[in-house]
Amino acid sequence: MHRGWHGHGRGGRGPGRGGWQQADLPGTEDVEAWFAGRLPDGWFTSAPEVTIDREEILIVGELAPVEGEYADTDTGRAERAAAAAGRISRFRESTRDERIEIARQAEHRYGRKVAWGARIGDVEELFTVASVPVMTRLRQPERIVLDTLVDAGVARSRSDALAWAVRLVGQHADEWLTELREAMAKVDELRSKGPTGDSDPQ
Template identity: 55%
Template sequence: MLTKEQRDKLRGWFAGRLPEDVYERLIDVTVDREEITVIGFIPSPHLAEDASPAEREAAVQGRIQEFRARTRDARVGVAREAEQRFGKKVSWGVECDGTRALFTHVAAPVMTRLRQPERQVLDTLVASGVARSRSDALGWCVRLVRQHADDWLNELRDSLEHVQRVRAQGPDAGPVPTEETT
């Protein structure tokens, strides 16, 4: 988990490194153990005020596809540099007219051990057709928790950040004293 300062530096690096014509503005840079995800805002397509919802949705999808193709070379160049610098894969996404779209991104395997009651939950989701497999069912559960627990998770992340700051100020944070300095 990165500190706020480390996240700010990472976001600043991308804000400074991305060519100005890629995003109108940077929205979010998130990072975990495997991946950095960069999401920026692109302008909405110009449509008549009386455009139908279907026309608006199709225009937004078209704008996102156009952006992805037009900026591919620039994004790949920045991603290669970032992957070398930060040691993580870089994924991209956009937000356009309230629609958020992620391009190819990492789907990292996660190993877990579950007792029978938890396995039964997964098996019920599979049997009912909600999920194709236990793995898919577990992903579904995680997305559901994320959707309903954002406030709690944000508070937990803030607490972890505080612990990291306190840890950095502890006795092991500075240089080890030698006999000459004691």
Template identity: 55%
Template structure:
């Protein structure tokens, strides 16, 4: 598990390494065992006051695409450096006018064993057209749980971080060897 100190150092490295004019703000840096995802805020397109929702959506989509193409070389250069330094793939995304868009990012395989009742849930989602495969159905279930339990998951992550800090303050068993002749 990644510690909060490691997350802060990672975020600091990207804040210091990214060109000042790349994003308006470095909005989020998330990390897991395989991937670092960097999300930056970019300026919203300027539209007339009476712009429709469709016009707004198209303008944001165009702004995101323009940013992605314009900054590709810079992002690739930073990603190569970060991947070498941190041993993880780097993915990118932006926030623009309240919308979030992720560019190419990893979809890591996760192996699991499911009993028949759990498989039946996945098969029902596939049969109902909610997902194309069991794998897609499982990913859909995870997103659903994530959406509805963000507070609980956040609390659990905080608890795990607390356990890690307490464990780090514990005695170092390697350095506290007791020798028979010292007693």
């Protein structure tokens, strides 16, 4: 399953040079198929979730559930979560060398770093996820919002506060963001078709 900014033509969408298109980035149209063919059989129970932006490809796969009976109590749920976390940790360690090699090949092919993650039920852990600095200018009212989050202990710094705010928007505006991405994909499709160049009526 794929989510996030999926590249069309040459590169992913996003503001910057070239408008929506990033002409200096390789395309990612076949990224899911490439990983499906490259990942070892048995790593995940189903096709992994693939998220792409201009800097990173994130692969998150579902692992086999942990065995054992856990009571439907706070203690039982905590034990089940701990068992899932242990299995995810084992997967991370046992696949490290091969994941590094796959990431190296994918970085060469797609021009982006590769990050990994695994989940079992509602327990999820991300590995080696890139932290990319983003330059921005904020006016005083916006800075005050960030400083309030810092002063309240919600964030350790303005950059942490900004990341927290972005996550919050993503959680509460998912439907709107999905519609926006679909509209952008349609714009890309129309842009790639271009005018026919035939102005004579038929």
